[in-house]
Amino acid sequence: MITSARGPRPADFTDVRVTNLSVVLRFVREHAPCSRADIAAMTGLNKATVSSLVADLMDRGMLREIGLTENRVGRPATMIVLDGAPFSAVGIEINVDYLTAVVIDLAGERLLSWRRFFPGTDAVADEAVSEVAGLARRVVNRMSREGRQVLGLAVAVPGLVDMRGAVRLAPNLGWTDVDLYGDLRRALREPEFPVEVENDANFAAMAEQRFGAFNGAQNLVYLTGEIGVGAGVVLDGRLRRGGRGYGGELGHVQIDPEGHSCRCGRVGCLEAVAGIGAVLDRAVASPTEIEPEIAQIVRLAHAGDRATLARLHRVARDLGRGVAILSNLLNPEVVILGGYYVPLAPFMLATVEEEVRLRTIAPDTGGLRIAASTLGHDAAALGAAGRVLDGVDSGRLPPSRVVPEPLPERA
Amino acid sequence: MITSARGPRPADFTDVRVTNLSVVLRFVREHAPCSRADIAAMTGLNKATVSSLVADLMDRGMLREIGLTENRVGRPATMIVLDGAPFSAVGIEINVDYLTAVVIDLAGERLLSWRRFFPGTDAVADEAVSEVAGLARRVVNRMSREGRQVLGLAVAVPGLVDMRGAVRLAPNLGWTDVDLYGDLRRALREPEFPVEVENDANFAAMAEQRFGAFNGAQNLVYLTGEIGVGAGVVLDGRLRRGGRGYGGELGHVQIDPEGHSCRCGRVGCLEAVAGIGAVLDRAVASPTEIEPEIAQIVRLAHAGDRATLARLHRVARDLGRGVAILSNLLNPEVVILGGYYVPLAPFMLATVEEEVRLRTIAPDTGGLRIAASTLGHDAAALGAAGRVLDGVDSGRLPPSRVVPEPLPERA
Numbered sequence: 031m032i033t034s035a036r037g038p039r040p041a042d043f044t045d046v047r048v049t050n051l052s053v054v055l056r057f058v059r060e061h062a063p064c065s066r067a068d069i070a071a072m073t074g075l076n077k078a079t080v081s082s083l084v085a086d087l088m089d090r091g092m093l094r095e096i097g098l099t100e101n102r103v104g105r106p107a108t109m110i111v112l113d114g115a116p117f118s119a120v121g122i123e124i125n126v127d128y129l130t131a132v133v134i135d136l137a138g139e140r141l142l143s144w145r146r147f148f149p150g151t152d153a154v155a156d157e158a159v160s161e162v163a164g165l166a167r168r169v170v171n172r173m174s175r176e177g178r179q180v181l182g183l184a185v186a187v188p189g190l191v192d193m194r195g196a197v198r199l200a201p202n203l204g205w206t207d208v209d210l211y212g213d214l215r216r217a218l219r220e221p222e223f224p225v226e227v228e229n230d231a232n233f234a235a236m237a238e239q240r241f242g243a244f245n246g247a248q249n250l251v252y253l254t255g256e257i258g259v260g261a262g263v264v265l266d267g268r269l270r271r272g273g274r275g276y277g278g279e280l281g282h283v284q285i286d287p288e289g290h291s292c293r294c295g296r297v298g299c300l301e302a303v304a305g306i307g308a309v310l311d312r313a314v315a316s317p318t319e320i321e322p323e324i325a326q327i328v329r330l331a332h333a334g335d336r337a338t339l340a341r342l343h344r345v346a347r348d349l350g351r352g353v354a355i356l357s358n359l360l361n362p363e364v365v366i367l368g369g370y371y372v373p374l375a376p377f378m379l380a381t382v383e384e385e386v387r388l389r390t391i392a393p394d395t396g397g398l399r400i401a402a403s404t405l406g407h408d409a410a411a412l413g414a415a416g417r418v419l420d421g422v423d424s425g426r427l428p429p430s431r432v433v434p435e436p437l438p439e440r441a
Numbered sequence: 442m443i444t445s446a447r448g449p450r451p452a453d454f455t456d457v458r459v460t461n462l463s464v465v466l467r468f469v470r471e472h473a474p475c476s477r478a479d480i481a482a483m484t485g486l487n488k489a490t491v492s493s494l495v496a497d498l499m500d501r502g503m504l505r506e507i508g509l510t511e512n513r514v515g516r517p518a519t520m521i522v523l524d525g526a527p528f529s530a531v532g533i534e535i536n537v538d539y540l541t542a543v544v545i546d547l548a549g550e551r552l553l554s555w556r557r558f559f560p561g562t563d564a565v566a567d568e569a570v571s572e573v574a575g576l577a578r579r580v581v582n583r584m585s586r587e588g589r590q591v592l593g594l595a596v597a598v599p600g601l602v603d604m605r606g607a608v609r610l611a612p613n614l615g616w617t618d619v620d621l622y623g624d625l626r627r628a629l630r631e632p633e634f635p636v637e638v639e640n641d642a643n644f645a646a647m648a649e650q651r652f653g654a655f656n657g658a659q660n661l662v663y664l665t666g667e668i669g670v671g672a673g674v675v676l677d678g679r680l681r682r683g684g685r686g687y688g689g690e691l692g693h694v695q696i697d698p699e700g701h702s703c704r705c706g707r708v709g710c711l712e713a714v715a716g717i718g719a720v721l722d723r724a725v726a727s728p729t730e731i732e733p734e735i736a737q738i739v740r741l742a743h744a745g746d747r748a749t750l751a752r753l754h755r756v757a758r759d760l761g762r763g764v765a766i767l768s769n770l771l772n773p774e775v776v777i778l779g780g781y782y783v784p785l786a787p788f789m790l791a792t793v794e795e796e797v798r799l800r801t802i803a804p805d806t807g808g809l810r811i812a813a814s815t816l817g818h819d820a821a822a823l824g825a826a827g828r829v830l831d832g833v834d835s836g837r838l839p840p841s842r843v844v845p846e847p848l849p850e851r852a
Contacts, residue, residue, distance in 0.1 A: 045485040074456040198804050249684040270676040272772025273660040276803035279769040358690040361683025392687035393609050
């Protein structure tokens with residue numbers, strides 16, 4: 031009987047074979063091309079074990095040999111690399127007015143990027159879920175036609191997602207208690223591959239950690255700069271969601287008790303004083319208006335328009351107050367500003383940095399860097415797809431490849 | 442060559458034997474008494490490996506056999522338990538006016554609790570470090586005389602501690618850039634056992650997680666209620682310190698832009714509006730005055746004194762604003778109020794809870810519970826000692842048993 035731990039547990043008591051398979055897979059992901067002897071030397075696994083693990087991963091089609099080394103001391107060794115192409119990881123992002131799908135292979139190479147119109151708030155949740163399932167089905171079928179095994183599907187949602195993948199609250203979609211995980215699995219007829227649902231800021235943070243300019247950063251926070259502002263918090267290399275998965279709601283921390291009302295019903299929330307609504311200086315009714323308006327603000331700021339620059343300065347100061355909370359409480363290495371903060375960053379970043387520097391008690395602002403995202407608006411979908419690879423790397427391996435029965439030859 | 446990971450790594454590429462030794466040690470810690478077959482069945486290690494690992498841990502004096510089982514199906518098996526007594530883990534807490542030492546054995550049983558006068562702010566850092574080293578030496582010698590191997594020493598400091606154990610800033614001690622780790626190791630003549638230095642709130646959080654009323658909670662924040670207010674943040678079962686170890690500074694997040702000045706030079710910090718200075722409604726010059734004054738406030742509150750209750754209500758409301766930041770951003774299962782918040786909790790907790798409930802966007806306040814600590818004022822020292830056990834459980838095993846020569850004490 032496993033009871034609750036009395037203290038931290040650095041490793042779970044999981045099946046050692048699966049752990050070792052994932053150790054080898056991750057090692058090859060990071061160090062390929064490499065030999066079986068390299069793997070044994072660096073992981074501490076013995077050579078016979080490594081050979082058996084490599085054979086298993088080759089059977090599954092995840093690794094392949096690429097011939098002998100040259101240029102090294104000792105006997106030539108057969109080099110091994112990741113075999114990315116036979117596999118696909120699917121990420122879908124739900125936004126208020128569009129759906130994004132991003133598919134990558136096992137090696138993280140992008141296979142597909144689609145954007146589709148989405149009724150968002152105009153649809154009831156059931157119809158919206160059907161739209162998402164329809165897109166997922168089209169993507170999965172495409173992968174099947176290309177002969178790629180689907181490793182998993184992950185869906186990013188702008189809202190509070192619980193541990194079972196239900197969306198408890200997504201104000202911008204008008205959703206309350208939508209069992210997106212269950213509905214999607216049913217709509218996809220209980221697929222073989224795993225399905226995961228997660229908050230969009232969380233997936234975007236994971237995208238930055240894997241693919242972004244600060245990839246590999248172990249302590250990183252991503253702030254979505256959309257109509258809402260959410261935080262994806264990565265600490266010690268992993269996303270931290272809190273007890274029920276509702277962490278990251280920096281957007282609803284009060285920044286200014288005298289500030290604007292927030293759509294959540296509270297006053298002076300970060301989202302209300304430093305979100306896109308504050309940049310536009312008005313309530314945002316329909317998200318489709320935003321893109322040209324932000325472009326106009328960027329033009330005005332470039333032209334030195336005083337009112338525009340003053341407004342951006344005010345918003346940046348309040349954003350800096352929010353980032354200073356992250357800085358004092360979490361001491362991240364980097365805070366990445368996403369969404370519409372990206373085009374606005376040239377006019378806001380210096381003020382944000384100054385505010386954070388003044389408000390952080392740690393010497394040298396704890397080493398914090400603040401930067402605009404380089405991943406664009408599909409960061410969350412890309413992070414969702416990356417999350418599927420994380421699952422595989424953590425030991426959620428696909429079953430051995432089903433080789434189709436040969437067709438009966440004609441007599 | 443190990444380069445930085447491109448993605449999260451669920452397990453490090455550490456030596457598998459050490460990992461497996463620590464898996465067995467932790468299993469026995471949680472499930473003793475248990476048999477070798479139990480260990481094999483639950484960990485996935487094979488029986489021969491388990492026998493070898495158990496023999497190794499018995500050689501080191503960490504496990505012992507306690508005879509055969511009865512009352513179970515099948516052949517009787519030799520049962521194994523942790524052999525706590527031959528080992529000691531030493532925790533020391535530095536406070537402004539006293540030092541606390543707590544020693545526990547490998548099984549977590551308390552062996553010793555000492556409190557000593559400490560000059561605190563009146564001493565220069567060199568003298569203060571000598572005092573700490575002197576106390577450590579006396580504790581270590583006591584353990585040697587008792588025939589116990591010292592597994593490690595961990596020291597809790599009220600300040601910003603970097604990753605190498607240097608205290609960068611401890612305002613209440615008047616310390617800036619004190620290499621406490623290095624100074625202590627030198628003063629202890631480079632001991633065999635590991636030495637660790639950490640922020641006091643961090644160690645107190647670890648004490649709660651291991652020994653407190655919410656032990657085993659995977660997402661827990663501890664707030665020190667001393668002159669300063671610091672947070673120890675445990676997420677997914679582990680302390681999260683941030684990139685340079687400066688996380689947890691909720692005490693210097695601005696709660697009220699119109700609030701009191703803080704000793705850090707900023708305005709309206711949580712520490713200034715909801716720390717013990719705010720409870721006493723004045724600047725605190727010497728910490729020795731606090732204890733009787735808090736007792737007096739508790740008496741007045743019990744007697745229904747209106748001014749006292751109003752002041753505690755005001756402080757509780759501001760404390761609630763701070764806890765709501767934790768709640769929205771981190772979604773912890775429990776926030777534990779320590780230090781002087783403990784005797785004040787009966788008059789503050791309801792207001793704190795109400796404020797947090799109103800300010801948290803997650804349904805049902807994300808499941809958060811807020812509670813007063815049950816561990817008393819030596820939580821940080823106890824957590825420091827527990828941290829030494831964590832190190833052992835994570836694979837930092839002591840060498841085969843050697844009882845050290847006593848260290849020379851000052852003449």
